[in-house]
Amino acid sequence: MSAADSTVPSLPEGYERTMPSGAVKLPALYATAGARAATSAAGDAAASASRRVLPALRTSPVGRILPASLRTPGRDRVSGALELPRVAHVVEGLAADPEWHEKFCRVVHATPHPEAPGSAETAVFSGALHCLAFPVAMSVLTRKDFPLPVLGMVHISNTVHHVSDVAVGERVTATAWTENLRAHRAGTMLDAVVTLTREDGSVAWAGRSGYLAKGVHTAIAGEAPRAGSEDAAQREHAPFEAPLPTGQWSLGAGTGRDYAAVSGDYNPIHLSDPSARALGMKGAIAHGMYTASRALALTGVPSEVPFTWSVDFATPVRLPATVAVAVDDDGRGAHWSASHVQVWGPKRNRPHAQLRVAAL
Amino acid sequence: MSENTQRNAPKTTEKTTDTRGTGSKPAPVMAATGKHASTPAGTRAVVVAGNRIPFSRAGGPYANASNQDMLTAAIDGLVARTGIAGERLGAVAAGAVIKHSRDFNLTRESVLGSALDHATPAYDVQMACATGMETVSSISNKIRLGQIEAGIAGGVDSSSDAPIAVSEGLRRALLKLQRAKTTMQKIQAFKDIRPADLTPAVPSSGEPRTGLSMGEHQALTTQHWGITREAQDELAAASHQHLAAAYERGFFDDLVTPFKGLTKDNNMRPDSTVEKLGNLNPVFGKKLSGEATMTAGNSTPLTDGASAVLITTDEWASQRGLTPLAEVVDTESAAVDFVTGKEGLLMAPAYAVPRLLARHGLTLQDLDLVEIHEAFASTVLAIMKAWESPEFCKDRLGLDAPLGSIDRSKLNVNGSSLATGHPFAATGGRIVASTAKELAARAKAEGRPQTALISVCAAGGQGVAMLLRSA
Numbered sequence: 137m138s139a140a141d142s143t144v145p146s147l148p149e150g151y152e153r154t155m156p157s158g159a160v161k162l163p164a165l166y167a168t169a170g171a172r173a174a175t176s177a178a179g180d181a182a183a184s185a186s187r188r189v190l191p192a193l194r195t196s197p198v199g200r201i202l203p204a205s206l207r208t209p210g211r212d213r214v215s216g217a218l219e220l221p222r223v224a225h226v227v228e229g230l231a232a233d234p235e236w237h238e239k240f241c242r243v244v245h246a247t248p249h250p251e252a253p254g255s256a257e258t259a260v261f262s263g264a265l266h267c268l269a270f271p272v273a274m275s276v277l278t279r280k281d282f283p284l285p286v287l288g289m290v291h292i293s294n295t296v297h298h299v300s301d302v303a304v305g306e307r308v309t310a311t312a313w314t315e316n317l318r319a320h321r322a323g324t325m326l327d328a329v330v331t332l333t334r335e336d337g338s339v340a341w342a343g344r345s346g347y348l349a350k351g352v353h354t355a356i357a358g359e360a361p362r363a364g365s366e367d368a369a370q371r372e373h374a375p376f377e378a379p380l381p382t383g384q385w386s387l388g389a390g391t392g393r394d395y396a397a398v399s400g401d402y403n404p405i406h407l408s409d410p411s412a413r414a415l416g417m418k419g420a421i422a423h424g425m426y427t428a429s430r431a432l433a434l435t436g437v438p439s440e441v442p443f444t445w446s447v448d449f450a451t452p453v454r455l456p457a458t459v460a461v462a463v464d465d466d467g468r469g470a471h472w473s474a475s476h477v478q479v480w481g482p483k484r485n486r487p488h489a490q491l492r493v494a495a496l
Numbered sequence: 497m498s499e500n501t502q503r504n505a506p507k508t509t510e511k512t513t514d515t516r517g518t519g520s521k522p523a524p525v526m527a528a529t530g531k532h533a534s535t536p537a538g539t540r541a542v543v544v545a546g547n548r549i550p551f552s553r554a555g556g557p558y559a560n561a562s563n564q565d566m567l568t569a570a571i572d573g574l575v576a577r578t579g580i581a582g583e584r585l586g587a588v589a590a591g592a593v594i595k596h597s598r599d600f601n602l603t604r605e606s607v608l609g610s611a612l613d614h615a616t617p618a619y620d621v622q623m624a625c626a627t628g629m630e631t632v633s634s635i636s637n638k639i640r641l642g643q644i645e646a647g648i649a650g651g652v653d654s655s656s657d658a659p660i661a662v663s664e665g666l667r668r669a670l671l672k673l674q675r676a677k678t679t680m681q682k683i684q685a686f687k688d689i690r691p692a693d694l695t696p697a698v699p700s701s702g703e704p705r706t707g708l709s710m711g712e713h714q715a716l717t718t719q720h721w722g723i724t725r726e727a728q729d730e731l732a733a734a735s736h737q738h739l740a741a742a743y744e745r746g747f748f749d750d751l752v753t754p755f756k757g758l759t760k761d762n763n764m765r766p767d768s769t770v771e772k773l774g775n776l777n778p779v780f781g782k783k784l785s786g787e788a789t790m791t792a793g794n795s796t797p798l799t800d801g802a803s804a805v806l807i808t809t810d811e812w813a814s815q816r817g818l819t820p821l822a823e824v825v826d827t828e829s830a831a832v833d834f835v836t837g838k839e840g841l842l843m844a845p846a847y848a849v850p851r852l853l854a855r856h857g858l859t860l861q862d863l864d865l866v867e868i869h870e871a872f873a874s875t876v877l878a879i880m881k882a883w884e885s886p887e888f889c890k891d892r893l894g895l896d897a898p899l900g901s902i903d904r905s906k907l908n909v910n911g912s913s914l915a916t917g918h919p920f921a922a923t924g925g926r927i928v929a930s931t932a933k934e935l936a937a938r939a940k941a942e943g944r945p946q947t948a949l950i951s952v953c954a955a956g957g958q959g960v961a962m963l964l965r966s967a
Contacts, residue, residue, distance in 0.1 A: 378785070380716055382837035383706030390692055436836070460783070463836045482783040 144297045145329045145342045147224055151313055156225045156275040217355040218283045220326060224313035227272050230332070232260045232304050240264045240398040244426060246433035251303045252440065259301035259439065263429030265341045266296065267399040269330035272312040273345065277328060282314070284324065284349040287403070287415070291424040292325065293346040295446035297496065300340045301439070308332040308340060323350040376450075376487045378480055381460040385430065385479075387422060389456040395426040421452035424489065427479055431491040435475035436465040442496040450487040457481065459488060541636035542820035542967045544806045544813050546929020547574035549755035551801035551917040553763050554655035557756045558800040563592045563599060566755070566802035567606040567652040570922075573753030574648065574804045575611045578818055584613035586644020589631035590804070591621040592652050593920035593955075596659035602652075624954035625871065627651045628803060628924020629827070629962060635807050636824035645812040649928075650804035651921030657800070665693035703955065705835050710842070710955060711872070715781025715790055717840030718874040721881045725789040728873035729773040732794040732914045735870060739911025740766030747910060751929055763797055763917040794873035799917030803925030805932075810967075820967035822932035822948070827962045828852035834957040839892075842875045844959030845951035846882045850893050852961045858947070860899045865934060865948035866906050867927050870913040875953055910934060924952055924960075931964055939966035 147153070241248050241261055251257040260268070277286045302308055309332070316327040325348050332341040392406030401423060404411035409419045428447040437443050453459060460482040466474040475493040480486060549569050552558045558566065567590055575581050590603040599605070604618040623630040631649035638644045662670070666689060673685035702709050718728075742748060743760055752759075778788035780795065806818075813820050830848035832839035845868070853859060860866075860883060868876045882888045883899035890896070910930050913923055931948045939946045946966040953959045 380719075380784070380837060381708070382835065383703075384708050384712070386707060388692075390690075465836050 144299065144339055145331060145344055146339075147311060147313060147331075148222075148315055151222050151224045153224050153226050153311070156227065156272075218317060218324065218352075219356075220283065220314045220317050221276070221279055221281045223276070223279070224311050225272055225275050226309060226311050227275075228309045229307050230268055230272075230310050231307050232264060232268055232302070234258070234304050236398065237261070237264055237304050240267065241433075243394050243398050244429035244433055246429065248304075249439040251301045255303075257303035257306075260304055260306075261429070261433070262296060262298045262341070262445065263425065263432055265298075265302060265332060266294075266343055266425055266429075267401075268308075269310050269312065269332055269341070269343055271400060272310040273328040273330050276312050276314055277347075284326070284352060290348045290350060291345060291449060292320075292348050293446065293448045294425065294428060295344045295444065297339075297342045297442075297444045299342070299442050299496065300334075300338070302332065302334070302340050306334075308334060317356050319353075319356065320348055323348050324352040324354070324356070325349075376480065376485060378460065378482065378485055379462040379478055381482070382463050383434070383461045384482075385459050385461060387453065387455055387457045387459065389420070391422055391426065391455050392420050395423045399423065399425065401425070417452075418454065420455045422455055422457070424449045424452075427453060427489045428491055431461065431463075431477040431479060431489065432493065434461065434463045434477055435491075435493050436468055436472055437475060437493050438469055438472050441472070443493055444496050445491060445493040447489055447491045449489045451481070453479075453481070453488050539640050539642055539809055540967075541639035541807050541824045542810055542813060543822045543824060543928060543932035543964070544808050544818045544820055545574060545578045546751055546803065546805040546925065546932065547571075547577060547753055548751065548803035548922065548926050548929065549573070549801055550752055550758040551761045551763065551799050551919055551922070551926075552756075552758055553917060554798040554800060556656070556762055556800070557758050558654065559656040561654065561756060561800065562657050563595065563602055563652045563654050563802075564606050564609065566654065566800065567592075567602065567650065567804075568609045569753065569755050570650060570652065570802035570804040570925075571606055571610045571612070571648060574806055577750060577753075578806055578816070580806075580816065581611040582613055583616075583646075585616045585646050585648060587635060587638060587647040588612070588616055588618040588650075589621050589634050589647065590618070590650040590652065591623075591627040591631065591921050592654075593622065593624055593627060594653055594655065594658050595622070606652075621651075622921070623960070624956055624958060625869070625918070625920045625923060626829075626952045626954035626958055626960040627921035628926070628928070629950070629952045629960040630829075630924070632805060632807065632824060632924060632928050633827035633960070633962065636827075639807060639809055646806070646808035648804050648806055650802065650925045651919075651923070652802035653919035653921045654800045655798035655919070661697045663693045663695055663697050665690060669693065703834075703841065708841075709780075711780035711790060711795060712783075713834065713841035714795075714872045714874060715784060715788070716837070717843060717878050718781060718789060718872075719784055719786045720840065721874075721878040723789065723874040723877045723881070725774070725787070725791075725794075726770065727877055728789060728794040729770045729791075731870070731873040731876060732773055733768045733770050735873075735908060735911045735914040736765050736768035737911075738909060739764050739915035742910040747930075747933070751933060761801075761916045763799065764911075764915050768793075768915075790872060790874060794914065796871060796913045796918040799919045801917065801919035801922045801926075803922040803929065805925050805929050819936075821936040822964040823967050824928075825947075825963040825965050826852060826856065827960060828855070829958065829960050831959070832957045839957070840878065841955070841957055842871055842953035842959075843879065843882065844957055845953050845961055846879045846888075846959075847893065848959045848961035849949065849951055850883075850889075850895065850899060852963060853899075853949075856963060858963075860902055860949075862947065863902075863949045864906065864938060864946040865909060865931060866902050867908055867912065867931050867948065867950040869918075869923060869927065869950075869952040870908065871918065871953055873914060876908075876912075879951070879953075927952070928962070928964070935964055935966040 246261045248258050251259040312330040314328050318325050328345045330343050331339050333339050396402045405415050405417050406423050412420045462478045464476045477491040479488045588607050603620050607616050607618045621631050628651035635647035635649040669688045676682040676685050773793040776791035776793045780790040781788040828848045828851050830844040832844045834841040884901050886898045889898040935946045935948050948964045950962045
């Protein structure tokens with residue numbers, strides 16, 4: 137974990153806050169649960185919120201979300217130093233639709249709980265907030281001046297600060313930007329950061345996703361030529377020793393499609409074997425955030441407690457699969473302080489992901 | 497009610513009343529009216545008789561028998577043997593673990609189909625494999641409170657006639673369709689159905705919260721306690737041999753009524769030996785790092801069957817010329833946190849039993865008979881090993897000294913679930929009836945009261961323990 141993970145992310149200096157440039161594009165990134173396209177998400181945020189806008193890319197033509205860099209040939213031979221756009225996209229009036237939230241929780245086996253004991257409002261599951269924020273991050277990653285190809289990018293790690301619960305239907309503002317471009321042994325990594333702020337301006341939730349652009353080896357602006365990067369050290373980790381399982385998940389071939397339907401992440405690597413192979417994978421793999429959300433739902437993190445969770449993805453889960461899980465809660469209820477979940481493939485003894493949750 | 501009880505109950509400072517001494521007790525003839533002032537305190541609940549149909553391996557002779565058919569047969573056999581046809585009982589409690597939603601009133605429907613008075617109320621109970629134990633506990637408590645004078649406790653399960661449900665996706669779509677008012681909404685509901693939703697959902701023995709089957713859970717416990725393959729096979733062989741011997745000497749003549757051409761449990765293998773069992777391949781725990789030791793031979797098979805136990809007051813029994821076999825002394829339930837792996841799924845009895853014994857000032861060695869339900873051979877062995885472990889008894893049970901070992905000659909003397917099979921909800925009734933009969937026989941032979949402990953583990957990390965004493 138880098139030092140950046142320990143504090144709630146905040147917009148770095150010198151970043152320009154802007155509505156997503158593609159005011160035309162954003163509606164394509166958003167659609168309502170009933171596939172009612174929000175016509176003007178950016179221009180008429182209030183109206184969109186009243187229609188319970190929720191993220192789903194299902195109606196977007198694929199070409200729209202491809203960045204310029206992907207549409208130009210020779211993308212692996214990007215010349216010159218890379219630089220991330222110093223821009224943050226701000227989208228107001230996002231809200232979780234009640235029906236969508238129920239569906240999401242069902243898919244990841246989460247039990248919704250009230251925002252506060254006795255409250256009639258339901259708190260949005262932390263993994264669902266990621267999906268609410270995800271399209272805004274996508275809008276940054278798909279900017280014309282974003283230097284890396286977004287399609288086929290691998291999600292390596294994810295850290296979330298869940299500062300306070302957001303109620304289903306409550307309007308929040310998402311601010312998304314990219315930072316921390318760095319070298320990785322298998323390519324180039326960067327962080328996509330999204331914060332969700334309430335109407336009073338307080339940050340309720342902040343997520344930092346580490347993405348790897350595989351095979352992109354090039355100079356990074358403001359960084360010394362790559363030699364021994366921090367990620368290189370991670371390669372020499374100890375062989376995986378499986379703990380005793382506390383449970384197992386039977387993941388059907390449709391797991392990726394099910395999660396895509398509620399998350400809006402229709403990356404073809406998750407949908408089917410042929411579509412995944414087309415992008416160089418051996419077959420369809422589960423969404424990392426599906427694994428993370430299911431793992432988070434297994435922990436005994438009590439409601440009302442602000443917490444942080446982070447997940448590290450090792451090998452992807454090839455679908456269909458039966459994976460082993462081990463949950464370890466440190467304390468229960470009022471005495472809870474932390475949880476640790478490990479997910480691995482028992483057949484070949486390969487780690488898939490591990491999740492750590494701790495009280496903030 | 498509580499006020500009434502307090503006024504009339506004998507002065508006891510302890511929370512738990514010792515029900516042993518029961519010399520004088522007024523006889524509430526009809527204890528159904530709320531007005532009666534006579535005290536029921538000290539009323540014993542006694543097991544008078546028990547009956548079951550032979551247990552059959554799933555897909556066998558009972559393949560087409562419903563839960564209701566089997567439960568009715570078990571009740572009717574009991575009614576016929578005790579000559580209580582046409583009687584109105586205080587209550588009949590029974591249940592099934594694998595149950596069709598149309599069987600919401602399974603027990604009441606079985607009573608209506610039985611020779612009992614149709615005015616006999618009935619209710620369903622479901623506590624996984626401890627269902628039968630819970631019904632015995634519940635009926636006994638009603639008797640001890642003076643609410644009823646006689647009742648039947650039992651259970652039934654069919655793994656052959658299991659309900660098959662539509663998939664979750666189709667179910668939600670159909671419900672949405674039912675709620676739809678406009679044609680557009682109806683089309684919308686249909687739109688949600690995916691081809692995969694047309695595959696039906698079959699019940700499984702997996703724990704909903706962990707996704708692991710009961711066998712895989714037990715494999716973890718087996719490994720944790722280092723239970724060997726040999727020890728498991730020995731216990732399994734003994735179970736078959738004990739059951740066969742009991743049939744041989746006619747022990748089950750007044751405990752079992754033939755059903756659908758079956759006169760004995762068809763899972764029983766009288767010639768079972770450790771050598772034969774040793775040839776079987778392991779089925780559970782194969783993905784774990786250690787040696788897999790659990791086979792089809794030392795695990796219980798899926799089984800169909802039903803059982804019923806008649807529990808009454810001494811008064812009610814003697815009025816009908818029936819002889820009480822054993823008193824239901826007390827029950828204790830426990831549950832463990834298996835979800836995060838802090839304890840094994842089937843280890844709850846290891847916690848219930850010490851609490852029950854402590855309440856009655858008993859030790860494991862005071863018992864004359866011990867019945868530990870053989871969900872798997874390793875379940876019995878792990879529980880017994882836990883009671884022998886100073887660490888477990890200190891850290892988990894808070895005891896200064898371990899509970900100690902159990903004399904194997906007192907354990908499951910007439911065979912248990914590995915041999916009979918285990919139709920989930922019917923197992924409690926089977927064990928209670930057999931144990932009550934064995935207690936009565938031993939008390940008569942030895943001329944002194946006998947005490948038995950029954951322990952049954954259940955899905956969901958639960959367990960029920962019960963004390964019976966010869967009547």
